Amino acid sequence: MILALAWAVAHGSTFRYAEDRAPAVVNPLFATTLSEARLDELLFEGLFADDPELRSTGRLATGFTLSDDRRSMTVRLRRDVTWHDGRPFTAEDVVFSVNAYLSAETASPEAGRVSFVTSAIAQDPHTVVLGFANPEYAPEDKLHFKILPAHRFSSPDVKRNDPFRATPVGTGPYRLVSFNADNSVSLARVGGHWSPPSIEELVLREISDKAYQAKLLLYESIEALVRVLPKDLAALGADRKIELYPYQTNSWWYFGFNLTNPTYADVAVREALSLMVDVPGLLAPIGTGERVSGPFVPSSPFYDHATAPLPHDPERAASLLAGAGFSFVGGRWLGPDGRELKIRLVAPANLETAQDIVINVQSQLQRGGIQVEPRFVGAAEWKEQVWRDRAFDLVLSQWSFDRNEDVWEQFHSTGTRNFGAFHDPEVDRLLTEARAATDPQQKKSLLRTLHGQVAAQRPMIFLFTLDSYAAMNVKVRNVVVHPFYFFTWIAGWAMPDGG
Amino acid sequence: MLAMALGAGCGSGSVAEPPPPTSLGWVDAVAADPSAFEALVAADRDGWIALHAHDAASALRAFADQPGGAGARRAALARSVARGDLATLTADAAARLASAWGARAAGAGAAPVPPAVRAAGSLAADCAALSLPEDAPPALRDGVAAHARGREQGDLDALERLAAAPLWRSDADGFERVVWDPCLPASAAAAWRARAGEGAIEGLGGAFLAAWGTADELAAGLAAGVPAGELGPDGVAAALGVTGPGDDAEDARRRVSALVAATDAVAERIIDRAPPEGAALATELGLVGRWREQLCLAMARRALRLGSPDAAAVWARAATFGRDGLPTDPSAPLLLATAELRSGRAREALAALPSSAGADPALRAAVDPLSDLVVLEGLGRAGDSKEDP
Numbered sequence: 001m002i003l004a005l006a007w008a009v010a011h012g013s014t015f016r017y018a019e020d021r022a023p024a025v026v027n028p029l030f031a032t033t034l035s036e037a038r039l040d041e042l043l044f045e046g047l048f049a050d051d052p053e054l055r056s057t058g059r060l061a062t063g064f065t066l067s068d069d070r071r072s073m074t075v076r077l078r079r080d081v082t083w084h085d086g087r088p089f090t091a092e093d094v095v096f097s098v099n100a101y102l103s104a105e106t107a108s109p110e111a112g113r114v115s116f117v118t119s120a121i122a123q124d125p126h127t128v129v130l131g132f133a134n135p136e137y138a139p140e141d142k143l144h145f146k147i148l149p150a151h152r153f154s155s156p157d158v159k160r161n162d163p164f165r166a167t168p169v170g171t172g173p174y175r176l177v178s179f180n181a182d183n184s185v186s187l188a189r190v191g192g193h194w195s196p197p198s199i200e201e202l203v204l205r206e207i208s209d210k211a212y213q214a215k216l217l218l219y220e221s222i223e224a225l226v227r228v229l230p231k232d233l234a235a236l237g238a239d240r241k242i243e244l245y246p247y248q249t250n251s252w253w254y255f256g257f258n259l260t261n262p263t264y265a266d267v268a269v270r271e272a273l274s275l276m277v278d279v280p281g282l283l284a285p286i287g288t289g290e291r292v293s294g295p296f297v298p299s300s301p302f303y304d305h306a307t308a309p310l311p312h313d314p315e316r317a318a319s320l321l322a323g324a325g326f327s328f329v330g331g332r333w334l335g336p337d338g339r340e341l342k343i344r345l346v347a348p349a350n351l352e353t354a355q356d357i358v359i360n361v362q363s364q365l366q367r368g369g370i371q372v373e374p375r376f377v378g379a380a381e382w383k384e385q386v387w388r389d390r391a392f393d394l395v396l397s398q399w400s401f402d403r404n405e406d407v408w409e410q411f412h413s414t415g416t417r418n419f420g421a422f423h424d425p426e427v428d429r430l431l432t433e434a435r436a437a438t439d440p441q442q443k444k445s446l447l448r449t450l451h452g453q454v455a456a457q458r459p460m461i462f463l464f465t466l467d468s469y470a471a472m473n474v475k476v477r478n479v480v481v482h483p484f485y486f487f488t489w490i491a492g493w494a495m496p497d498g499g
Numbered sequence: 500m501l502a503m504a505l506g507a508g509c510g511s512g513s514v515a516e517p518p519p520p521t522s523l524g525w526v527d528a529v530a531a532d533p534s535a536f537e538a539l540v541a542a543d544r545d546g547w548i549a550l551h552a553h554d555a556a557s558a559l560r561a562f563a564d565q566p567g568g569a570g571a572r573r574a575a576l577a578r579s580v581a582r583g584d585l586a587t588l589t590a591d592a593a594a595r596l597a598s599a600w601g602a603r604a605a606g607a608g609a610a611p612v613p614p615a616v617r618a619a620g621s622l623a624a625d626c627a628a629l630s631l632p633e634d635a636p637p638a639l640r641d642g643v644a645a646h647a648r649g650r651e652q653g654d655l656d657a658l659e660r661l662a663a664a665p666l667w668r669s670d671a672d673g674f675e676r677v678v679w680d681p682c683l684p685a686s687a688a689a690a691w692r693a694r695a696g697e698g699a700i701e702g703l704g705g706a707f708l709a710a711w712g713t714a715d716e717l718a719a720g721l722a723a724g725v726p727a728g729e730l731g732p733d734g735v736a737a738a739l740g741v742t743g744p745g746d747d748a749e750d751a752r753r754r755v756s757a758l759v760a761a762t763d764a765v766a767e768r769i770i771d772r773a774p775p776e777g778a779a780l781a782t783e784l785g786l787v788g789r790w791r792e793q794l795c796l797a798m799a800r801r802a803l804r805l806g807s808p809d810a811a812a813v814w815a816r817a818a819t820f821g822r823d824g825l826p827t828d829p830s831a832p833l834l835l836a837t838a839e840l841r842s843g844r845a846r847e848a849l850a851a852l853p854s855s856a857g858a859d860p861a862l863r864a865a866v867d868p869l870s871d872l873v874v875l876e877g878l879g880r881a882g883d884s885k886e887d888p
Contacts, residue, residue, distance in 0.1 A: 021888070034887040053843030070607075113881050137608030141880055237820050240756055246816075248850045251887055290854055298854035301870030305857055348888040397888045403846035403873065404882025417884065435881075439610040440600070440874035445674035474756070478749055483847060484883065 013495035014201040017224040018213045020351055022183045022206035024379030026168040028146035029108045030160050034400050041487040044146035044170035049488055052480050056140040060147055070135035077126040080194050083149045084175040091122035096150035105157035109416045112409050113145050173197045173491055198494040208350035224472040230287030236471045245481045247470040249400035252292045253463040256395045259421045268324045270458040274310050275317035276368045279463055282360050289466040294451035295407045297465045302447035307455045314368050333369045342371040346392040349376035354396055387419050402484040422459040521738045523765055524712020526790050530773035530781040539703045546570045550708055552826045569704025572695045579691035580728040584833040586684035591840055592868040593623035593681035600875055615639055615667045615678040626682035639667040650686040658687045663860040679864035710793035731797040751813035762791045785825040792818045799834040808841035845873045
């Protein structure tokens with residue numbers, strides 16, 4: 001045992017994992033993708049986090065006291081924590097972080113997760129008092145957002161291109177060593193961390209070709225794939241060197257309309273385009289999955305099974321377009337203004353799944369007389385063109401939700417992730433009531449109604465959800481995967497044979 | 500060499516070498532002598548086809564003209580085990596919902612628990628007693644009384660009929676509230692177990708398609724009081740050396756890997772040594788995979804009983820992989836859901852069930868309280884979401 005361990009230490013342990021896309025930004029304030037959130041999980045910590053039984057447990061917090069009226073919380077902070085640059089973690093960092101998330105100048109897409117906090121005051125270097133807008137039953141469940149180092153910023157009004165993104169500093173069990181020329185990211189274990197991980201090094205590799213990912217795993221050039229395509233599950237599962245881990249992130253693919261474009265303001269036009277898309281035909285080349293008819297996955301408590309997905313019905317689509325003032329001339333649809341209907345479809349670059357879907361739907365819509373102009377953009381451009389500039393008619397993407405399946409930010413008119421500019425008063429009402437509900441059966445009823453209402457308004461063409469697994473070499477031991485953030489419990493993982 | 504020896508002893512993480520291939524009882528028997536299989540299925544082919552397809556209900560109908568025969572008894576036993584798996588999940592879900600909701604309401608973190616939900620929780624805590632709190636709604640009391648009558652009379656039709664509808668429902672609060680009887684599956688399981696009868700089920704019919712290897716194993720296990728759903732690991736499977744209880748998920752994964760290796764070796768031996776018709780039969784019907792599937796489910800049940808839900812989840816998942824188009828046992832998602840629920844993962848428990856479960860009356864008794872529990876746990880939270888193309 002001792003000699004084996006010594007051998008492992010001498011040879012080190014490196015965990016190499018594949019992501020379809022490398023993170024565009026390493027700053028929890030601006031994390032919008034799951035790959036960014038996974039990397040943030042390694043580099044940063046929150047006051048609390050889930051334990052393996054999904055109960056909140058202290059990370060940077062050691063304990064707390066709630067006021068009698070439950071409107072304030074005194075949080076005691078860990079004293080043995082330093083930032084990756086050696087500076088001590090203090091209550092001022094918590095104060096700074098709350099202010100940064102909430103700053104209108106920062107415009108953090110994560111602001112909604114912090115908006116229940118109205119004040120943060122450092123009582124002493126290791127005690128912070130948080131004030132809440134309303135009485136909170138279990139505020140520790142909502143204090144999982146990542147804490148940032150105040151000393152690395154000039155103000156809580158943080159810009160997206162702040163240099164922090166290139167030299168991120170956290171308190172997490174791993175620190176960022178380098179962004180490499182091949183789009184990989186190297187991380188190293190933090191010596192002296194309060195919860196030291198066993199694995200010494202991590203390497204994130206951006207590999208967009210899923211088939212290549214699978215080969216690298218089978219040939220042991222990497223240790224893990226975060227996401228396995230359904231069509232690869234059987235082959236990987238049959239290999240005795242590979243273990244499959246469920247990684248259900250309540251995800252669904254969709255085409256989202258830009259509702260600031262007058263062409264798509266008419267729900268009849270949106271319905272027509274939805275009817276033109278053969279969704280099963282898009283799914284077939286990718287593998288197995290389930291169609292979705294609205295903003296939840298079929299296993300969700302909120303899924304309305306009475307709302308059926310739209311069929312593929314080009315005739316009905318044509319009828320709706322004609323009714324909306326469009327005319328079919330020379331094999332092409334012309335809008336009421338006489339101009340040809342052309343759709344700018346923005347999709348993620350270098351993603352095999354996205355490419356398959358785009359090429360397929362382009363062909364489908366072309367047969368229906370609609371030109372599709374696809375544009376594949378990288379992660380950084382996506383944030384600008386889609387989130388900021390709304391420079392699209394249609395986007396292709398996938399949303400993933402944690403176990404709360406909170407779609408407020410996507411569909412409420414004030415939602416920070418509502419880049420399609422959807423606005424429906426009934427949806428706003430349902431979301432507001434559901435958020436305030438204290439009866440789970442009432443909340444379930446409200447959100448099932450919401451499912452139907454969103455489906456009827458068609459701000460998106462809801463596509464499908466795919467079976468989701470991660471795959472790892474069996475030499476990675478004691479693996480427990482967080483159902484959303486993946487790496488939350490990496491401190492317990494081990495590679496006793498090195499790697 | 501010394502380091503390697505020490506490393507292997509300390510759990511190096513490498514996959515263990517499989518033990519020498521051994522007999523799997525009925526699997527080898529069928530492969531070696533297909534005529535025994537033909538004799539078994541000759542009179543009741545439809546019934547055995549249905550059992551192979553994990554359709555106990557159809558099997559029971561097919562075997563109806565021979566109620567005391569091997570097929571009918573095996574189908575009743577299978578039905579009992581399946582209802583038992585549903586009973587475990589249903590009772591767990593109802594009990595946890597009532598408990599969690601009550602705790603949250605006491606801390607002003609949720610609305611008061613509806614009396615009907617509390618009543619279901621009370622039932623689930625002790626299905627044998629079927630006791631209700633004083634404020635249980637009258638309509639709910641009537642339903643439980645009907646349940647008690649059906650159970651006392653061993654009236655399977657009545658029990659199955661009652662299970663197809665909610666115990667109580669109401670729109671009084673402006674939305675639908677539904678509560679299901681969490682103990683009906685347990686009563687049905689007991690009734691089916693009684694229908695399966697006592698005493699040995701002789702011959703190939705006593706073991707074909709099962710986790711245990713021989714009819715003698717079945718008889719000995721039942722006589723020793725082993726639950727039918729946990730039979731298998733202590734018989735021919737024990738010779739494989741992989742079916743100890745398993746303490747945790749990591750241990751269970753090693754055992755699953757070793758089991759797969761061992762059974763693959765058996766499959767090869769069968770192909771090599773059995774007569775062509777026997778080898779073809781074993782392959783077409785997926786008999787080795789079937790035995791392995793059933794053993795995994797037996798291990799999952801045992802792990803749940805021993806308080807190792809993480810290990811149970813590994814075994815339940817292992818039962819569904821590599822089925823290659825063959826029918827999968829509907830108990831697998833139920834056991835996986837139970838394992839996830841007991842690990843604190845209510846949302847994962849829901850995801851383990853078929854997406855059609857919400858429309859299946861038999862499964863709604865589990866799905867509804869599970870989904871309520873998931874929603875309860877998320878009350879007041881602002882969830883996280885990310886783009887994930």
